[in-house]
Amino acid sequence: MxxxxxxxxxxxxxxxxxxxxxxxxxxxxxxxxxxxxxxxxxxxxxxxxxxxxxxxxxxxxxxxxxxxxxxxxxxxxxxxxxxxxxxxxxxxxxYVPGSTLDDLLRGGGTIAPGEAARIGLGMIAALRAAHAAGVLHRDVKPGNVLLGAEDRVVLTDFGIAMTSGTSTLTKTGEMVGSIDYMAPERIRGQQPGPASDLWSLGAALYQAVEGRPPFRRDTAVETAYAAVVDPPAPMRHAGPLEPLIESLLAKDPDERPSAEQTERALHAARSGATTSAVSTLSAAPTSASPDRSGDTDRSGAAERRAGASGHGPGRPPGSEPGPPASPRGAGRGRGRRRRRAGVVAAVAASAVAVTAGASFYAMSHRGPDSTGSHANRRPAASSPAPSSAPKGYRLVRDTRLGVAFPVPDDWKIGKRTPDEVTYAAPSGLAGITIGTVAPAGSNPVTHFSDIEANTKDNYPTYRRLRMQRTTFRGRPAAVWEFTFQGRARLFRAIDLGYGREGDREYDIYLSAPAAEWDTYRPVFDQVRDGFTTTAT
CATH class of the missing domain: 3.30.200.20 (Phosphorylase Kinase; domain 1)
Structure with a gap:
């Protein structure tokens, strides 16, 4: 040298x-x-x-x-x-002798949840100290986490940090940082806050246990859109860290836990106490969000529980074969909890400086989001129906529901009601259901939460995998995944709901045997990506 x-x-x-x-x-x-x-x-x-x-x-x-x-x-x-x-x-x-967390994870490496929680505790301690001093780091990532002797964890590289009261050094439409760990609000060009650093912490923890950043795609632009629009892939190795990581990766900064809650949850997760970690996150409102308990309308809770019999994520014993019924029916038409929900903004046109500002990627204001829509526009009440379907699929148009979507060529129409239609696989054990709810609530996650309350009361084999607030086609959305036991086998389901308050909520639901999930899950993706509304 x-x-x-x-x-x-x-x-x-x-x-x-x-x-x-x-x-x-x-x-x-x-x-x-x-x-x-x-x-x-x-x-x-x-x-x-x-x-x-x-x-x-x-x-x-x-x-x-x-x-x-x-x-x-x-x-x-x-x-x-x-x-x-x-x-x-x-x-x-x-000089801190040792390696970085990035060195440890290179090539898709992972660490155990307990060790990830230990490192996370060092990171959150550093962030709490920085935020208390009025400093936002803005580039929290594995490469900036030093692992020293005697289990010391050190956060370094404050190169794009922002101190309260100082002017910005970035140009309009420019963001400097590492796109894999950049919070959605920063990608949208909004003012970052302490919650933005916590989102980056969640992305780093996700990679630590899963072996990849949560939203990485082939290009920086695709990664940016995925961070704003898509839920992360389900976690398979997070163990007791899963509820914390899911909460930290919430699209809305107000929905993320505070630094104090995060620290408590990391202590609980380090000991392997999943239940403690979950209760720690739900014990108090986040520091960035007011206590919403007073906004909850609980008047319909008893009615929902009483009316849930016969609905939920599974048919009564003896009903197999046949795809289990959609769980949405348990909550439709019943009392809903009302909470204030922040409006999820569309992706702003911007140029992203990746990693250190050396390369810039233009995010066109006409760029498609993960579902092919234009995320920066307010979506119209209707959208053109697709003219073709992927190979092996046929396009169906349902005028009653006002939708069009692809289904596999060999799937046949089954159950139909005024509010939904189901197409079943030849085996009869998997099905895709398209449903509508009018009017939509403030966010589908509230609707799903109501249904889940009924489900838990009536189906003891139900187990939630995730329920996550997101956006879809520029509208508030939620993704809900769970498992439940049928008469002879375990089933898994995924439900995407989206819609703006006062309009109509659309739901796309797939259930299939858990043992064959990898076979059937692509059907959900194809239906979701090709789904359009055809009527106002």
Whole structure:
């Protein structure tokens, strides 16, 4: 290395290259004055950058030093000095021997939930200290988490941190950070807050236990849209961390747990206590959200329970074969809980600077979301029916429900009511149901929660896998997955509901034997992606 052995600012001698990124290089160096090992972050010179861009880059580096230096905590990197080298600022920090969380996860590696919870506790302690000092990190990711000796966890690289009261260094429509860990509100161009760092923590924990970031797609643009629109893939290895990660990845910042709740849940999850972790999250409202308990209309609860008999996620014993009935019927037409719900904004047109600002991706205002719609537009009450279906599927148009969607060629129409229609697989054990509810409530997750209350009362074999608030076609939406026991086998189901309050809610529901879930789940995806409304 040509720089090895070079003396910086007459004091710091570079001894070993320990890291290199798009914006800079980190060296282990010897402090000649105090005789100690330090880490020195040295910026790259980019000949393609203008003088204004270089000035912004240098100021960002100085702010990184000031931001980190303003936070005092064992889990936050210690900044010793800021010096110049050929006109470029260099940050001198404590040297933490060890590796990063990213090193540990490289190549799809995972760690046990208990170990992930331990690392998460160090991260949340650092974030609590930073937020208390008025500093948002804005780039929480595995690569910025150092794993030191004696189980020390250190959050580093405050390069794009933002301190209360300071001006932004990003241009309009530009976001700097790592897209895999960027909160939906930042992607939409909204003002970040402490909840944005907590979302990034959730994304890092998801990768730690599942081996991949929760929304990674083939391109940065697709990843950004998935983070805003799609639910994460179901977790298979999160164990007691699952409810916390699911809560941290809520699309709406107000729905995420506070830092204090997150810390308590991590302590509970580290001990393997899933129940404790869940109760910890639900014990109190988030710091960013008021207590909504006073907004709940519970007057229909008894009626829902009394009227639930004969409905829910399964037919009475003896009814197999045949796909189990949709659970939506248990809650339709009954008292609903009303809660204030934030409006989920569409994806704003923006340019995303990935990882360190070296590459920019234009997110066109005409870009499709994960379902092919234009996420930045207010959706019309109706949309054109598709003219074709994927290979192996046929297009069906249901004028009564005002919808069109593809179904497999060999699936036949089965049960029909004024509010829904079911198509069944040849085996009779799997089915897709399209249903409507009018008028829609404030968010389908409220509707699903009402139905779940009935389900739990009447079907003891019911087990929730996830219930998550999201958006679909630019409208409030929810995804609900669960399992339940039929007469002879275990079933699994997924339900997507979407609709704007006062309009109509549409539901797409698939149930199938759990042992054959990987075979039937793609049917749900095809129906969802090809689903359109055809009438106002």
């Amino acid at each position: 040509s720089d090895e052995g070079r003396l910086i600012a007459g004091r710091y001698r570079l001894t070993e290259l320990i890291g290199r990124g798009g914006m800079g290089t980190v060296w282990r160096a010897e402090d000649g004055v105090l005789g100690r090992q330090v880490a020195l972050k040295q910026l790259h010179m980019h000949p393609h950058l203008s003088s204004d861009d270089l000035a912004t880059l240098f100021e960002r580096t100085r702010r990184e030093a000031r931001s980190a230096a303003s936070v005092t905590h064992p889990s936050v990197i210690v900044v010793h000095d800021v010096v110049e080298d050929d006109g470029r600022p260099c940050i001198v920090m404590e």
